[in-house]
Amino acid sequence: MSNDVRASELQTYLDRLLAVGEFKDYGPNGLQVEGTAVVRRLASAVTASRAAIDAAVEAGADALIVHHGLFWRGQDGRLTGWLAERVRRLMAHGIHLFAYHLPLDAHAEFGNNAQLGLRLGWRADARFGEQDLGFIGDAGAIGDAAAVARHVAQALGREPLLLPGDGRAVRRVAWCSGGAQGYFEAAIAAGADLFLTGEVSEPQAHLARETGVAFLACGHHATERYGAPALAAHVAERFGLEHRFIDIDNPA
Incomplete structure (x- = not known):
């Protein structure tokens, strides 16, 4: 009742x-x-x-x-x-x-980024980007960007697009759900080894190659479910x- x-x-x-x-x-x-x-x-x-x-x-x-x-x-x-x-x-x-919209992305408990982090086993210890919408924290002992991509695919039920960067071990991971590809530079500046979001645009491929930081595009809907x-x-x-x-x- x-x-x-x-x-x-x-x-x-x-x-x-x-x-x-x-x-x-x-x-x-x-x-x-x-x-x-x-x-x-x-x-x-x-x-x-x-x-x-x-x-x-x-x-x-x-x-x-x-x-x-x-x-x-x-x-x-x-x-x-x-x-x-x-x-x-x-x-x-x-x-x-x-x-x-943005208030739900940002909320520390019920927001898209907080809930996405829970499913990936990531806990943010800092924020970055415009209006502090981006989350960043330790990745744990997953490995390199390819290993992170496999982990994400299993957790979200969808194969992501991976721009692998320079192949470094991923120690710090940053994420921002949906169409946050424009946050890639802020994630790099915040010390991320890999940035995860929903969508990718043309500039991110060049940034991943030139900075060595990996980029994962996992789907707008898939990251905001x-x-x-x-x-x-x-x-x-x-x-x-x-x-x-x-x-x-x-x-x-």
Whole structure:
């Protein structure tokens, strides 16, 4: 038997827990679409895609917590096409949409980077990069970059793209989930022997060759599958709600 919680109470708790006011972000964090007054069932997903929304409807969810919401800086503000269809589905079924982007990446316990580190057996002892989003710590006795890549593939269920650097033993590993390839130089400056993120762009291949620091691109979705369900599970336990994680596969 689940409890009834007002959506405004959930919003206040989530906003404070994730310290949303401390971040400069690419879109609004918090409640993005308002649904019915009370929440009994929570769903979580990485992205507020139509497939995730439809699965939340099927699960009878009153609220959906995601990392990637619907509204972004520089976006055309008109509700047309695919965006209108997603909003229409949420509103037709009275589902609240809560989206937390950079605050969810950064959170020390429920964030994407903290949860990714748990699955890889890495514990951060420092932060780096813009807004301290990057995590860095000791790699343990894994070996060189190729050994780390095998370890990551087993943990995440996906083969990463490896830029091996100079083949050094990996003692310090840095990571930042999603599209954080631009943090590579900051990771190098922070003393990393290997940097892990979701995506890779053309410049990182040259930097890996020239600096000797290895680079692992493991998939945007694959590195950000863990924050939203961890956060939602915590909220569900605190408020006595039901929770279901909706994992919509994404090769990107």
